[in-house]
Amino acid sequence: MGQNSLPDEVQKDVTALVTRALAEDVGSGDVTAKLIAVDATAVGYVVARESAVFCGRPWFDEVFRQIDPRVEIAWDVEDGASIRADGRLCVLRGPARSILTGERTGLNFLQTLSGTATVVRRFVERIRGTQARIVDTRKTLPGLRSAQKHAVSAGGGDNHRFGLYDGILIKENHVVAAGGIKEAIRAARALNAGVPLMCEAENLSEVQAALEERVDLLLLDDFPTHILAKAVNMGRDFRRYNRGDSVLEASGGISLNNVRSIADTGVDRISIGGLTKHVQAVDLSMRLLAPGAALPDINAALRIALR
Structure with missing residues (x-):
């Protein structure tokens, strides 16, 4: 198309x-x-x-x-x-x-x-040659979401979930309210919502827990590059030995200055709110x-x- x-x-x-x-x-x-x-x-x-x-x-x-x-x-x-x-x-x-x-x-x-x-x-040109893909977020101008997501595709990027209805994304506040990351993931899976199950991790312990729960996508939020590289290696090891298939996505504090070093860690995707909110x-x-x-x-x- x-x-x-x-x-x-x-x-x-x-x-x-x-x-x-x-x-x-x-x-x-x-x-x-x-x-x-x-x-x-x-x-x-x-x-x-x-x-x-x-x-x-x-x-x-x-x-x-x-x-x-x-x-x-x-x-x-x-x-x-x-x-x-x-x-x-x-x-x-x-x-x-x-x-x-x-x-x-x-x-x-x-x-x-x-x-x-x-x-x-x-951003796409800056990470050319890596396996990473540039992805948008829900941080769009009110009323312009479908238009801006089309523009992201036109620029060579990929679209994240469109709204709250076509994907579950467990973030830090959901984890707090549910009593822990594994509890939140299990509660989400029990919904049988028929949509991708994604989870945010803020440290390596949460990375391990989310990998063990086999989420569809693991969002690595605001990780320093050296910690991000460790998280990517954890994901690779889990895939190798446990046949896991969680997609690894970096987010938070990403700019043209650092996006290449983030991509070089081996993450699958890099989501950037500024693509659509800073116009x-x-x-x-x-x-x-x-x-x-x-x-x-x-x-x-x-x-x-x-x-």
Whole structure:
């Protein structure tokens, strides 16, 4: 499935999210757009002002589908493409009022999701050559979870559980409330919830206990690198001698400066909340062409590099 082909449940969320965003921005109507003649047509294009990883086509398309299906959009890029500064991303043709009304909402989706995809790609490139995978968390902008998780995938990362319903993740407060890590794991398993059973460990004793309980995923939280390496070796030994198959995931305090050393310990996954909660939007603009003006040459400044 391509980056611009979404599962049905995500597409439904795209539609609902765009509806809310347009209600927020357009409200009872775009007063400024009424300056333009109702029958005026326009040609415009979206341009990148900085290098980035592009993401957000389905949301941008949906903005103009809801505003005015007569607006035609011809894309030069797909989600997951690397783009250069001054690169053309798409061309729009249609009623001028409609293009102007959808401009900001459409760009808001593109700049936010491209920002997430760009950060993810930096982490993915930093650990290239290791076995580790970069993974997101539930630390997303409220209402934008499915969109940001799509952006993580576009950037080359993997998705963790979507919410509280599709995976059990036992954390320190659950352990305290249950009376211990093994007690918490056994209580979770007794639920027969039919979802992955994951558990966080904060020290090597908890690592051993969780491995013995054969959790599906063991989250190694805020471990110094030398302790993390010991935990990974414990996991390898348990797999070798007990046929365990717990996935080992590092988390906590991870940055571009230390992610490579963490990956080099041999962990399977590295989860980073900052991928989706610390968003720096990519600088994008929309420009309408003056009568008789030519579109910028896409090949002059744009490089499409699909994953």
